[in-house]
Amino acid sequence: METTTAVNTSAWSYELLPQEPDTLQMRLAGDWRLQSGIPHVETLVSQIDSSPKLQSLNFDSQQLNSWDTALVVFLRNFIHNIQARGIHADLSGLPAGVQRLLNLAETAPSRGRDDEMFEKDSLLNHVGETTLEFWYGAPKALNFIGDCGIALFNTLRGRVRFRRVDLGLLLQGAGPQALPIVSLISFLVGLILAYMGAAQLAMFGAQIYIADLVGIGMVREIGALMTGVIIAGRTGAAYAAEIGTMQVNEEIDALKTFGISPIDFLVVPRLLALVLMIPLLTLYADLVGILAGLAVAVTIFDISAFEYYVQTLRTMEMSHVLVGLSKAVVYGICIAIASCLRGIQCGRSSAAVGQATTSAVVTSIVFIVITASIMTIIYQKLGI
């Protein structure tokens, strides 16, 4: 090999010089600092591949000014490559510190799991793992729901295993503290409902039926649905994050070793809090929505407040209210179970807490939408 290669930047530079037919010397010079980047070894390696007789390689670092990890990483990469081609690397020409660091990285035992044969991110692997996760996850979730049922039953029979203080705080967090956001959303939804409906009804001169539309719409469906979605995002997420953090912190394990079931101690009070509070919030949301409808009717469609009031009373039946409340209770159960389940299944890292929270909200909303549809259909068929 007759050619010599020299690569120069303002900072680092290296040069490959043939010494004997089968020996090559690498001359290192300049400043090898991380802030000026690390040279790629690919070009060097392809050059070495083009001289098949090469037996050994040595280094000369007399021109080397200063170095840090940049040089060590470059050399480690390069040496691995040439050793893989059966070429001997003679490190004696390198600064003593570099030699020691290179040796240290070679001798420190690195342990990895030997059972990860598949590429972690291959599509097929991903599909397989997700399917398996679902397959093994479903029975666990059912188990959890069953345990919650039993624990709730025991609590209602008077075997209270959680601290009443906790329940008080949870009730306060899930109920009164959610009033502002529930007010805002249900007022806007009532407004939109009234406005959209009235625009259509006005074509038939039937504006007065805004009261029916808004009243029944809010009370039967939308009040509970909006409250459910708000609470899923607000309180459900908080539950998942809180329980997940307790899992990370080994607090759940500590509870178990006291013989206290996390379901009795953590899930039941949350379940109770939501089952009690979501119906109350729903009633409140219904009222706010109807008031929004009233506001639209009075200001835009010239209906008097009294007329609106009478029309609302005429169409409203107890059964509508009960239908809405029954949905609210079911949403409460869905949110509590989904969030607590995700929290308890949380892994032991901060990323896992994030995933648990996300997944709690998504699962809650999916369950809410599914149960909403099912219950609406059932009530329609039953004619309630």
Next chain:
Amino acid sequence: MQQVAIAPQVNNAHIEVCDLTAAYGDYIVQQYLNFSIQRGDIFIIMGGSGCGKSTILRHLIGLQEPAKGEVFINQVNFSHAPHNQQEQIKRSFGVLFQSGALFSAMTVAENIALPLSEYSILSKSDIRDVVDYKLALVGLAGCADLYPAEISGGMRKRAALARAMALDPEILFFDEPSAGLDPVSSRRLDELILELNASLGTTIVVVTHELASIFAIGNNSIFLDAEAKTMIASGNPRQLKNECPDERVRAFLNRGEL
């Protein structure tokens, strides 16, 4: 596998582990484990980090089920006991987790009162007295009404110890008690462990890799190895230090004197 003889006094062992395999899914952490812990022992589970010490501890306290094999507590098959009996046995345990695991939503006093109010017929003021006494034992008398986030790491460990001791357990488990503690606090914790063992006869199981603690408190031990995936020595750590035929164990136990 090299084993230094353990006297097989199987009949009155407090904890007995038979052919235990610990695994996460298909990934085996440790296997072929056989050892017994006598009543009143201070038993050390040692080994490098990541070799599965905490995992084995979680098996001993019933937080994880063995992939294979059994754990006997007081000659009762704990691993395969019905749920009720497992809960019963667990009540004789006290556990100090690696991070302390205090309930962050409760004050130190409430943390310690929790197990007491769960399982006893004590009145509120009795509980308060017991809590005060346990806190005084661990040197935290003034901290009863602070939250875990408001005290230092070492104090958290001691508060967690007070909670673990709340019900005067027959067996106390410690996961890395001295992790994150300064040498003085760590010495004090060791002395406390010795004191508990001497005065109450509590059986104590400690997971650790701190040489100072191992020699100061341990009178029996096993050594777990990550590569071999099993125990490579067992016996009194002070004897193992010089007499263990296994090079790795001697290197580990003599590493301070290189």
